[in-house]
Amino acid sequence: MTLLGGGDLNPADLAESLSLAPKLVAADSGADAALSLGYRPCAVVGDLDSISDHARVSLPDGAFIHVAEQESTDFHKALSRIDAPGVLALGFTGGRNDHELAAWHTLMAQRAPRAIVLGGADLVFLCPAEMTLRLPIGTRVSLFPMAPVSGTSQGLEWPIDGLDFAPGRRIGTSNRSVAASVRLTMDAAAMLVILPKAHLRIVSAALF
Incomplete structure (x- = not known):
């Protein structure tokens, strides 16, 4: 499964990920990133505090999984609710340093499913x-x-x-x-x- 966040994103990386893992899920504002590139996520997971009104009306109500707690990041919320052999995660690096550090914390804290995070030059797992x-x-x-x-x-x-x-x-x-x-x-x-x-x-x- 491909999981898309709202951080820095290379469209070519997303296309490559979808060729390997064609089912797309978005973490909160990752839905906006997906729609802007012509993709429709099958689900959107998170506290939904940063998704746009445009994305909300562009996807069916059943696509949204609202997780209200604030103890974890949207990456953690989404990863913990995915049932798949593995996850390719994009849009969780670059931008704010605290967000990127939280992504590495999530890889250790949420060990299943296994996940690979793609960034600007590297991948991390x-x-x-x-x-x-x-x-x-x-x-x-x-x-x-x-x-x-x-x-x-x-x-x-x-x-x-x-x-x-x-x-x-x-x-x-x-x-x-x-x-x-x-x-x-x-x-x-x-x-x-x-x-x-x-x-x-x-x-x-x-x-x-």
Whole structure:
């Protein structure tokens, strides 16, 4: 499933996402972004405080899922109500820094369904307990911990075996692949993986 927010959006990224996950859901003002590009979301989820009147009248009443609580973001509200093997999320990065930080929090807090967030240059996802990525040699592979986490790696220039990662202590950005396959294992669901978004299809196949 493709999930669209109201943040920065590259129309080509949305078209690519829909080619992989053709069912479109919007988080609040993501409905306006969808309609402006000629797409009609099948559902709109959120507190509905930023959607336009135009979007409200352009979609049937049954498309709206109003979640009034203010303890979570619209991304979290929508992701927690999606029943799908995986989600490609766009429009949740760029713009306000607090919104983007909240997106990374949501990836860790709401672990199902698995989600890939597409941004300006990169894609980001929460690393599962183990995974293998068949990436071109020389691909940038960045690892960013959201909590204490350790793991192992094969196929990275700088192996992570025996390292303890944690915010404010150790991060793993700007590593790169040196083999046709990169294998990662993690002892906790707390490590974000950041790759160039050109590898969306590779990551989708490995994650979903």
